[in-house]
């Protein structure tokens with residue numbers, strides 16, 4: 001079953017969370033799908049359920065990631081020209097950088113149906129066999145959080161990806177029978193925040209693999225301006241840049257902050273978002289000048305104060321902060337690493353002198369975190 005068609009009558013997104021047989025494929029209401037996604041990767045952003053309006057629908061609308069877009073759009077055009085299926089593609093990078101969005105664009109540009117599922121939803125081999133056997137020629141199977149597939153399920157994907165067939169056993173004991181089931185050619189798109197957790201055999205079966213990096217302030221200002229246009233919000237250039245600067249390099253955060261700042265501007269101001277209005281609204285939200293939120297600062301403060309700048313293990317940090325380890329590793333750390341506030345060493349995480357500066361602490365000189373001993 002598919003979600004409603006778009007204005008071109010072409011978009012078909014199917015949500016397959018429990019696909020042990022065709023009848024069990026769940027309808028893919030895109031709003032529900034986005035809510036699940038947003039909650040999974042960013043529990044704070046329930047308001048993102050409305051973000052479907054803001055998702056770019058074509059490569060031209062997709063801001064930034066030029067190298068990735070250039071490469072994948074050529075691969076898509078070439079596959080279309082040959083009447084072939086697109087090679088399997090893997091997108092990795094922190095949450096909210098546009099992995100799902102670009103996958104939906106790919107399916108749309110291919111005029112293909114996108115079947116959306118996730119690693120944790122494919123629990124049993126029967127789930128994946130049911131899903132694969134129901135694919136039609138040229139379908140795009142999108143597996144979010146692909147690093148969370150069980151080993152047993154993963155093994156079925158190997159032959160499916162390579163030879164478009166699955167081998168599975170039916171019956172038991174004397175009645176056991178091996179069945180070789182041919183599949184329709186399809187494209188698998190995997191999305192993950194943890195490329196390192198993918199097994200080598202699975203990784204090698206992706207002909208195309210792309211890393212999505214954090215966006216520049218300039219690019220995020222374009223995202224904000226574009227979203228403001230769709231939401232019919234009046235934002236000045238400076239206002240867009242202020243939101244962009246505080247978005248942790250992440251378009252999903254830009255869109256979320258834009259909504260918060262819009263509320264503030266409508267209630268407290270004339271409705272126009274200037275840099276001053278944006279800065280004031282984001283201070284109230286607990287987002288500082290570099291875009292760090294409360295959790296980022298708590299992490300930095302804990303590592304720098306409780307652990308005197310480290311080295312500290314991620315499990316100890318997670319226990320002290322009382323936060324899920326995966327959230328810290330997937331959401332908090334990548335950006336702190338990117339802006340050079342922490343480093344990862346074999347002994348554990350450490351605060352850099354820039355990190356200490358930001359929270360107004362002085363590294364213990366001569367101690368394990370003293371400037372002279374960093375790196």
Ligand code: ADP
Pocket residue numbers: 037041051052054055056061062063064065094095096097098099100101102191223251252253255
């Ligand atoms: P991921 O799958 O990597 O977690 P998503 O694809 O769900 O991220 O993107 C989150 C939101 O950010 C989308 O709803 C979309 O509105 C916005 N977004 C992501 N990438 C871009 C981009 N390149 N240009 C414009 N908006 C984007």
